[in-house]
Amino acid sequence: MPKKRVDDLQSVSAETALEAEKILGNRLAKLGLKQTDQRRKILQVFLQTRDHLSIDELHQQVKKLDPKIGFTTVYRTLKLFSQCGIASEVELHDGISRYEPQLNRRSHHHLVCTECGESVEFFSPEIEAVEQRIGKQFRYSTTRHSFQIFGLCTNCSKKRTSAPQVRR
Amino acid sequence: MPKKRVDDLQSVSAETALEAEKILGNRLAKLGLKQTDQRRKILQVFLQTRDHLSIDELHQQVKKLDPKIGFTTVYRTLKLFSQCGIASEVELHDGISRYEPQLNRRSHHHLVCTECGESVEFFSPEIEAVEQRIGKQFRYSTTRHSFQIFGLCTNCSKKRTSAPQVRR
């Protein structure tokens, strides 16, 4: 039997998906909520996404799997996933709610290009420390933080210097 | 003649206001835009605010000075101020655009209570360093960052432990 390859994304995804479904089931049960077909399918699609999808984009994907599933359900479900710790909202300040999978995910932050919208993730352990320190200092019981850096990616910087400036 | 007191908020405000008006004039001229009566008045009111006012709240204040000034104008003007570096948007994730004066303001961040909305400002020099470092690392030319910590303030924490949990 071949040894499991950790870089085999397919199998890792499948495994995570099963695990997530179980976790979802548990948390739903605890809240007296129900594990429905729609929720399972949305979860499945959601976990395959690496990007920070908007509800609308996610709904598009979900419809490919099951065209019956409505927009509102996706909305409500992603909010639910957030509460269950399966999703977390990504705040790119573009006026749209975006989510990313949260389960088994190392804490990270986003560097966002304000021109083309491209974003990359980065890690910065000191941020966690700041949350702890400031929380203590002001006697807040902190639950989360939001940190993102904005700027121009290499490509857009180039365009700026050569072409006349574009106003948004 | 009495020595100028740096803790005299009134005089400091007046000074900043004049300075800001000049700066605004310069930047507007540079863009071929006009310095109007409305913009001057909105600026004046805006600089007196220490809180993170919503456009609506700001409009209320502005109307006291000049009831003719419309909501839309305040909206457009605050956006303009942001571009001119006079205001900066405060992101408290409550679905409302909030602004605070930016001029001569030490870089700071916000600790926000998710229950009552109260927020306090804090300073954290290491955040600036992170912006620099990550920018270099990914070859982004960074322009700003957004960092806020969320949690429960002391009061709301107490209420939570005594009263049954409230859902939002």
Added chain:
DNA sequence: ATTGCTGCAAACGATTTGCATGAGG
């Protein structure tokens, strides 16, 4: 059976826009 879930359409609230009028350079 009971209670929660879904999907549609309609409601909502913050923000933006079109346009005729007014003011600044």
Added chain:
DNA sequence: CCTCATGCAAATCGTTTGCAGCAAT
């Protein structure tokens, strides 16, 4: 004068809600 700014109302857009029928526990 020409261009930009204003103020109003209407449009837009993301999100939320009411409700009748459906499905999970």
